[in-house]
Amino acid sequence: MEYRCGRHTVFTIKYPFAWKTKYSDKVLVGEVAERVRDLVRQTCEMFEIRILKVVAGKTMFTFWRMHSRSWSRARS
Numbered sequence: 395m396e397y398r399c400g401r402h403t404v405f406t407i408k409y410p411f412a413w414k415t416k417y418s419d420k421v422l423v424g425e426v427a428e429r430v431r432d433l434v435r436q437t438c439e440m441f442e443i444r445i446l447k448v449v450a451g452k453t454m455f456t457f458w459r460m461h462s463r464s465w466s467r468a469r470s
Contacts, residue, residue, distance in 0.1 A: 396459070407460065408446065414453040422454060 397406050415421055422430055427450075434456075438445055443460040 409458045409460070411456045411458065412453055413456075418452040420452060422450065 397404050399405075413422075435445070437443075438458070441460065443458050446457040446459055447455075448457075449455040
């Protein structure tokens with residue numbers, strides 16, 4: 395497991411995200427799925443976010459790890 399160190403702390407932060415359509419339709423298929431995947435990867439690289447795991451089906455679950463500095467840059 396990868397830990398980060400602050401001045402007075404040692405920590406790891408992981409974020410689970412779940413994406414679901416209103417009627418559980420599979421909309422992330424084919425070209426749409428590839429485009430979404432590419433956009434998510436580009437965004438994660440830009441903000442130094444590491445994708446730990448992706449589980450896709452009717453609901454897509456992603457588990458991310460990021461440094462707190464990345465989160466503050468993403469919000470501004």
